[in-house]
Structures are given as structure tokens and as C-alpha cells.
């Protein structure tokens with residue numbers, strides 16, 4: 001079986017780092033920070049890391065809610081979704097993920113937009 005993207009880039013060590021850098025960027029963004037004000041970030045980062053692991057063909061330890069349920073009350077707009085995707089892209093590039101793999105991962109994330117954006 002072909003190696004998963006999760007394993008190719010070093011598994012949990014790498015993607016824990018990606019998720020941590022990613023949320024640092026999100027919290028530094030004036031546009032995005034307010035969504036996360038009342039959120040337990042340790043628990044969110046743990047869920048997000050497991051979500052990415054599963055999405056990239058690694059182990060399935062995700063125990064969070066389904067994505068629509070988790071975002072339904074947040075009134076997320078398309079521009080904010082796009083900004084989050086850009087910050088994830090930067091975090092993947094910074095950890096050394098090849099650009100063609102960054103493109104595949106961002107496409108996968110883009111395909112989740114309808115489950116996350118509730119505000120037009």
C-alpha cells in the first residue's frame with residue numbers, strides 16, 4: 001500500500017507542530033481571533049491533529065463532533081474560511097511539505113467548505 005501523506009511527513013510529531021503553528025497564526029489574526037475566544041484550545045488542537053491524521057490516511061483516533069455540528073453556531077463566512085485555509089497552507093509549507101502535497105491537502109480542506117461555512 002502506498003505510504004500515506006501523514007506518514008510521509010513524519011506522523012504525529014510533524015502534524016502536532018503544524019496544528020500548533022496554525023493556531024498561533026489564527027489567534028494572531030484580527031479577523032479570526034474572535035471565533036476562538038471562549039474555546040479550550042488544548043482540546044481543539046488535540047481534535048484538529050486527530051482530524052488531520054485521519055484525513056491524510058493516518059490513524060483514526062478522531063473523537064470530535066462531525067464538522068457541520070462543530071461549526072454550525074459559529075457564523076463562519078467564506079472569506080474567513082479562505083483565510084483559515086491560507087494559514088494552514090503556510091503552516092504546511094513552513095514544516096517542509098512539498099508544494100504538490102500542499103495543493104492536495106488544501107484541495108481536501110476546500111472540499112469541506114460546505115460543512116463549515118454557514119454565513120453568506
Ligand code: HEM
Nearest residue numbers: 035036039047048051064065070076080081084109112116
Ligand atoms: C478549514 C477547514 C476546517 C476544518 C477541517 C476544521 C476542523 C475542526 C475540528 C476537527 C474541530 C473540533 C470539533 C470538536 O471539537 O468536536 C473544529 C472546531 C472548531 N473550529 Fe474548525 N475547522 C475548519 C475551519 C474552521 C474555520 C474557517 C473556523 C473559523 C473561522 C473554525 C473555527 C472553529 C472553532 C471556533 C471550533 C471550536 C468549536 C467548539 O469547540 O465549540 N474552523 N474545527
